[in-house]
Structures are given as structure tokens and as C-alpha cells.
Amino acid sequence: MSGIKTIALNTFRESIRGKVLYVVLVFGGILILSTYFLSPLSVGSAREKIITDVGLAFISFIGVMTVVVVGSTLVHKEIDKKAVYMVLIRPITRLEYILGKFFGIMTAVLLIALVMGVLTALSVLLGGGNISGQLVAAVYFSILEMAVMCSIVLFFSTFTTPVLTFFFAACVFAAGSLSGDLRVFAEKMGSSGGKLIMDLFYYILPNLSIFNYRHEAVHQLPVPINDLLISSVYSLVYCGALLLLAYLVFRRREFT
Amino acid sequence: MDILSVEEIRKSFKSDFTRQRSEVLHGVSFRASDGEVLGFLGPNGAGKTTTIKIILGLIRPDSGKVRVMGRDISDRGIKKVIGYMPEKAYFYNHLSLREFLEFCGRMSGMKGDLLRDRISELIELVGLSGSEDRKLKGFSKGMTQRAGLIQAIIHDPDLLILDEPFSGLDPMGRKLIRDVLMRLRDEGKTIFFSSHILPDMEMICDRTCIIKKGRVVRQLSMGELTRVGEGKVDIRARSCPQEEIENIADYIEGVRKNHDESIISVSKQEYTRSVLTRLLDCGADILSVATRHPTLEDVFLDEIESGSKGESEKQEEIEAVTG
Numbered sequence: 001m002s003g004i005k006t007i008a009l010n011t012f013r014e015s016i017r018g019k020v021l022y023v024v025l026v027f028g029g030i031l032i033l034s035t036y037f038l039s040p041l042s043v044g045s046a047r048e049k050i051i052t053d054v055g056l057a058f059i060s061f062i063g064v065m066t067v068v069v070v071g072s073t074l075v076h077k078e079i080d081k082k083a084v085y086m087v088l089i090r091p092i093t094r095l096e097y098i099l100g101k102f103f104g105i106m107t108a109v110l111l112i113a114l115v116m117g118v119l120t121a122l123s124v125l126l127g128g129g130n131i132s133g134q135l136v137a138a139v140y141f142s143i144l145e146m147a148v149m150c151s152i153v154l155f156f157s158t159f160t161t162p163v164l165t166f167f168f169a170a171c172v173f174a175a176g177s178l179s180g181d182l183r184v185f186a187e188k189m190g191s192s193g194g195k196l197i198m199d200l201f202y203y204i205l206p207n208l209s210i211f212n213y214r215h216e217a218v219h220q221l222p223v224p225i226n227d228l229l230i231s232s233v234y235s236l237v238y239c240g241a242l243l244l245l246a247y248l249v250f251r252r253r254e255f256t
Numbered sequence: 257m258d259i260l261s262v263e264e265i266r267k268s269f270k271s272d273f274t275r276q277r278s279e280v281l282h283g284v285s286f287r288a289s290d291g292e293v294l295g296f297l298g299p300n301g302a303g304k305t306t307t308i309k310i311i312l313g314l315i316r317p318d319s320g321k322v323r324v325m326g327r328d329i330s331d332r333g334i335k336k337v338i339g340y341m342p343e344k345a346y347f348y349n350h351l352s353l354r355e356f357l358e359f360c361g362r363m364s365g366m367k368g369d370l371l372r373d374r375i376s377e378l379i380e381l382v383g384l385s386g387s388e389d390r391k392l393k394g395f396s397k398g399m400t401q402r403a404g405l406i407q408a409i410i411h412d413p414d415l416l417i418l419d420e421p422f423s424g425l426d427p428m429g430r431k432l433i434r435d436v437l438m439r440l441r442d443e444g445k446t447i448f449f450s451s452h453i454l455p456d457m458e459m460i461c462d463r464t465c466i467i468k469k470g471r472v473v474r475q476l477s478m479g480e481l482t483r484v485g486e487g488k489v490d491i492r493a494r495s496c497p498q499e500e501i502e503n504i505a506d507y508i509e510g511v512r513k514n515h516d517e518s519i520i521s522v523s524k525q526e527y528t529r530s531v532l533t534r535l536l537d538c539g540a541d542i543l544s545v546a547t548r549h550p551t552l553e554d555v556f557l558d559e560i561e562s563g564s565k566g567e568s569e570k571q572e573e574i575e576a577v578t579g
């Protein structure tokens with residue numbers, strides 16, 4: 001347990017070390033705040049909607065990007081430069097290593113999501129709006145999505161290069177976001193072969209659309225407590241399964 | 257009891273190009289008993305690093321067994337008693353020395369004041385005081401090597417495994433590491449280290465295990481080493497006629513010439529008197545008479561040369577060892 005914490009802390013520190021991260025944060029912050037100034041024509045609720053929309057889109061995009069970039073380079077670099085030896089020769093299991101990496105990266109993106117969430121809320125307040133429960137829920141869903149992406153990236157990075165990890169993760173992200181649509185498409189196709197493949201995709205790829213509550217936040221639609229629960233459990237199960245897979249691959253690895 | 261036992265380890269690697277497997281360790285076996293300092297000697301590419309990585313569980317052997325205190329390396333508790341210093345430094349460059357050591361200590365289950373005090377003590381011991389807060393990235397080779405030694409012993413392990421701890425160090429650095437190792441030996445730790453720097457090995461080892469092309473070709477204690485060539489005598493003489501040397505050829509093993517000086521190796525102690533008399537009779541000046549003890553280097557070179565292989569290959573290995 002303390003092993004996971006030590007690795008997580010080190011990973012967190014390394015994640016937030018890069019200057020890129022601060023650039024992204026500052027840039028994102030400016031963008032979110034600027035929506036307030038760039039939408040002077042629209043007043044009241046229209047303005048609030050734009051700010052919420054842009055802010056949430058940004059949180060999700062930057063969060064996922066950070067997870068993918070940091071996740072795909074960090075583990076690989078550590079293996080490549082053999083710093084990982086310093087960990088693996090100590091009384092730490094490889095599962096603890098993987099979990100430590102996961103929590104470390106997640107802590108870093110959590111921080112990013114929080115900062116950007118606060119900035120979005122600030123812009124909304126400046127625009128004369130109120131902070132809704134939906135906004136908070138939408139940020140929470142975004143974080144769940146980042147966790148799923150983080151486990152996917154870690155899984156790939158245990159056996160492939162940063163470039164390929166990035167590529168695979170981008171594919172999964174794109175397909176996963178469309179997952180619901182794919183399903184609908186499959187229903188329409190009717191033919192059993194195509195449907196089978198679509199079904200397969202649907203069940204293997206993460207269904208990221210269930211983490212998108214931007215629409216609800218923008219239009220202040222109710223978010224059923226059930227959705228919250230289902231998405232949380234889904235994210236937990238998906239992460240658990242992928243981290244386990246990552247561990248199984250990592251356990252077999254040799255470090256020559 | 258054996259702290260470390262390596263039995264019949266075999267390992268092959270797949271070549272990147274041909275996809276063919278070639279075996280680099282052909283059944284390596286040896287043991288290190290409690291409190292022993294065991295040297296692991298071999299030319300480049302002999303399989304030292306591979307063996308060490310297998311002991312540490314970083315690589316899996318194709319067959320064979322490694323036991324540390326009778327336990328398997330996959331047994332996580334056993335890693336608490338092992339310290340490892342890698343061949344090259346593999347560190348987290350963004351950390352300062354102190355942060356890195358804290359990280360290592362925590363992973364080995366240490367914490368709090370105990371860890372802090374231990375870090376200060378060891379930094380002092382290896383002479384890195386003043387560099388605690390510098391980033392490892394800016395460390396010189398020698399400094400990195402010292403940092404590597406600290407992380408290996410931070411948790412006070414009973415078994416220390418070092419891969420070429422002396423490589424790339426200046427004489428001062430070598431002495432420092434040697435002193436630390438001798439101190440650990442006095443504390444009763446078991447030390448297993450690879451090297452091709454023979455004098456360092458001779459000075460601190462109790463025993464040496466010579467590996468060549470993936471096979472342990474010889475194991476000898478330092479006691480045996482001094483006995484190996486016992487009774488052989490070297491006579492250094494000036495201006496001895498060549499005919500006379502040919503006359504005593506039966507008594508001698510060889511002659512090395514250096515300008516007008518000859519170093520004549522007498523093959524048996526009891527021939528010394530006759531050889532000396534003959535040399536004096538023919539008017540040679542005797543410069544010195546000395547008993548010859550083989551150095552580890554002699555034994556090592558013997559082992560290397562005794563294989564059936566081409567001259568160029570021999571030369572390469574000798575250069576690798578001495579250069």
C-alpha cells in the first residue's frame with residue numbers, strides 16, 4: 001500500500017513537472033475566461049450556456065490529452081531509461097507499480113480538471129449565472145472518462161511505443177465517443193455479420209458517450225442519480241479490468 | 257548457509273534480425289555463502305550482467321533456479337534483503353539526490369527520521385556532502401556511481417549485488433568504493449560483484465568465479481590463488497649468453513627479454529640453485545631472485561587463452577580485460 005503511494009507521488013511530481021502542462025493550463029484558463037469576453041453580444045443565459053459548453057469541452061479535451069501524452073511517455077521512458085529497475089528490485093510488486101502509475105497520473109489530471117473547473121465556474125459567475133449541480137456533475141463525469149482513458153493508455157504502454165500508444169489511445173477515444181452511435185448503426189444494418197462486429201466493438205471499447213453530460217449542463221437538464229451511479233461503476237469496472245490486463249502483460253515482461 | 261545459490265541457469269535471447277535464439281548462458285551455477293565476498297570475473301559479453309539480472313528477477317531464465325536465503329526471487333519479502341547497484345546509472349533525473357534516495361528508501365519500506373538520518377549518514381560516507389539538493393541530471397559519472405552505491409545499501413541489505421561498481425572511476429573513487437565494500441564485508445554482509453578490474457577484485461574478494469562465454473570455467477579462493485604457482489621462481493639477470501640459456505632449457509619454463517635483461521622463470525623451486533650456479537658461471541649478473549605468485553590476472557588470462565579460438569579473438573579479450 002505504501003509502495004503504491006510512493007510511486008504515485010513520484011509519478012505525480014514527474015507529471016506536473018513538464019512545462020507543457022503549465023502552458024496548457026494557462027492557455028486553457030485564458031480560453032475559458034475569454035469566452036466571457038468574446039460573448040458580449042449574448043447576454044444572460046445564452047452567455048452562460050456558451051461559457052459552460054466551451055469550458056466543459058476544454059476540461060474533457062485537455063484532461064484526456066494530458067492523460068494520453070503523459071501516460072504514453074512516462075512508463076515507456078522509465079523502462080527505456082531503465083529507471084524502472086530501481087523500483088522492481090525493491091519489495092514492490094508489479095501490480096503496485098501499475099497502480100502507483102495510475103493514481104499518480106490521475107492525481108495530476110484531477111488537479112488540472114479542478115483548476116479548469118474552477119475557472120469555468122468563475123466565468124459563469126462573472127457572466128451573472130449560477131453554478132449548477134449539472135456543471136459539477138459534468139466535471140465529475142469528465143474525470144471518470146479520464147480515468148478510463150488512463151487505464152487504456154497504461155495498458156498499451158506496457159508493451160508498445162509512445163507513438164503507437166498515442167495512436168491506439170486516440171483511436172479508442174474516437175471510437176469510444178461514438179460507441180453509442182455505432183450501436184444504433186448496427187441495429188439499422190440488420191445483417192448478422194456486420195452487427196456482430198459492431199456488437200463486439202461496442203462491448204470491448206469503452207462507451208465514453210455515457211461520460212458526456214455537457215448537453216445537460218448547458219441546458220440545465222436533470223441528471224438522474226442512476227446515471228451517476230451507473231457511470232461511476234462502469235468506469236470503476238473498466239479501469240479495474242484494464243489495469244489488471246496491464247499488470248498481466250507487465251508481469252511477463254523482461255528488462256534487458 | 258548459502259545466501260545466494262544459482263543453479264544451472266540457461267538463457268537465450270532472440271536476435272532482432274534473424275529471429276533465431278542464441279544461448280548466452282549455458283548452465284551457470286555458483287553459490288555465495290553468508291558473509292562471503294564473491295567476485296564475478298569475465299570478459300565483455302561473458303554473461304555477467306545477464307546472470308545478475310536473472311538473480312534479481314528482471315529477466316527470467318529459460319531453465320535453472322535462483323535462491324536467495326533459500327527463497328525464490330518472486331517472493332517479494334526477499335527483496336528487502338537485497339541491494340543492487342546497476343552497471344550504468346538508471347535514475348530519475350528530475351529528482352535531487354536526496355529526493356531520489358528518499359524515494360528508494362520508502363520503496364524499501366523505510367520512513368521518517370530513520371530514513372532521513374540514514375540518507376545523511378550515507379551521503380557523508382561516500383563524500384557527496386553538499387550535493388544533496390542537486391539534480392541527478394547534473395551528476396558526473398563518479399558522483400552517479402556513488403549515488404548508485406548509496407541507493408543499493410540504503411536499506412542495509414544482507415546481500416549486495418553490484419554490477420561493475422568500479423567502472424569509470426578515478427583512483428580516488430575506486431578506493432572510496434573499495435573502502436565502503438570492505439566496511440560492509442566487516443559488518444558481515446555478503447557481497448557479489450562483477451568486474452574486470454582485477455586488482456580491485458584481488459584486494460577484497462574471498463573467492464572468484466570466472467565466467468567465460470556463458471559458462472563458469474573456474475572458481476577459486478584467494479588462498480588457492482596464492483598457492484597456484486607456489487614454488488616457481490623468477491630470476492632477473494643481465495648479459496647471459498643465449499647458448500647457456502638453451503643449455504638449461506629443461507629447468508626453466510620460459511624467458512622474457514627486455515633489452516639486455518632476461519627474466520628466467522624456473523619451473524621448480526629445487527632447480528633454482530643449479531640454474532643460478534650456471535648463470536653465475538657463465539658470467540651473468542644476477543639482479544634479483546623472487547618467488548612468483550600468480551595474480552588473478554594470470555589465472556584469468558590463462559582461462560581466457562585456454563579456449564580453442566583464434567588469435568585475434570584472444571587479443572580482443574585480453575585488451576578488453578587489461579584496457
Ligand SMILES: Nc1ncnc2c1ncn2[C@@H]1O[C@H](COP(=O)(O)OP(=O)(O)OP(=O)(O)O)[C@@H](O)[C@H]1O
Nearest residue numbers: 256269270280298299300301302303304305306307
Ligand atoms: N537483450 C539482449 N538481446 C540479445 N542479446 C543479448 C541481450 N542482452 C545480452 N545479450 C548478449 O548476451 C551476452 C552477454 O551479455 P552481458 O551483458 O550479460 O555480458 P557482460 O558479461 O555483462 O559484459 P560486459 O562486461 O560488457 O558488461 C552478450 O553476447 C550479449 O550480446
Ligand SMILES: [Mg+2]
Nearest residue numbers: 304305306343
Ligand atoms: Mg555487463
